[in-house]
Amino acid sequence: MILEKSKPYFTIIIPTLNSEATLQECLISIFEQSFQNFEIIIVDGHSSDQTQIVANTFGSKVKVLEAKTKGIYNAMNEGIDIATGEWIYFLGSDDKLYNDQVLKNVHDFVFGTKIQLANGITIGIDSKKVIRSPNKLSLIRTGFHHQAFFYSKALFDNNIRFDTKFKVSADYYFTLVELLHKKRDYGFVDSVICEYGEKGFSSANVDYLFFSKHYAIIKDSTKEFPHVDFSPELMTSINCCLHLTKEKQHALAAWASFMAYFFSARLNLKTRLDLLSRMIKNTVRFW
Structure with missing residues (x-):
């Protein structure tokens, strides 16, 4: 009788583009893990350097794909398409696992x-900034780095993928929807997962489309925290709506979000009218 080869427990997906300078150290941090039941999927955006050569030196646990389309979330989605692990983890090519116990700690925490x-917890490689989001409130208010999160593969069943219209924060959007709207079971591993690179695209860019919708996503959950003032999140979303119309980007989506805030948020009449006037002026400039 031929025994079926067991599936990996973790699938680690790494999007790359001209990443030869950092990829080796990233992969070494994975292969040094005491827990070895994993596969690695590298989705490469047609690198012109030695990225794929570096990846291929690590053996059969590493699968290298040529990305079909551009963009980090397209690459993540393509990795999900062929992932076979029970849990999925997304790592940047300039990131590295914190120590050799990371995968064991996460496995022991979620198993059963x-x-x-x-x-x-994540730590910036250069700044040494610590990002610790141990509960739902901190995730709502301060966000997270995707390098801190592990996802059950079941969350991506039925062709559920990251929404690529969000260029920087599709992972944040996905996680909030799964956590807040779909009420998924969630846990905090009280240990450092990753040292994250701080020179990538997401570190230098703001996803105005996502943050224009942020308050709408979290609005119902704010009722769980009646003593917390969420007006900063509301005003950030409104200001992002204003920014989008001013910059001629996603104007219809910005107006849809803005009008929801205009009619439902607790704003005084003067503030409402002032914001409405600014939206109209930005839109007139657009046309």
């Missing part, structure tokens, strides 16, 4: 539970 999303 109903947890579907788990996150831990």
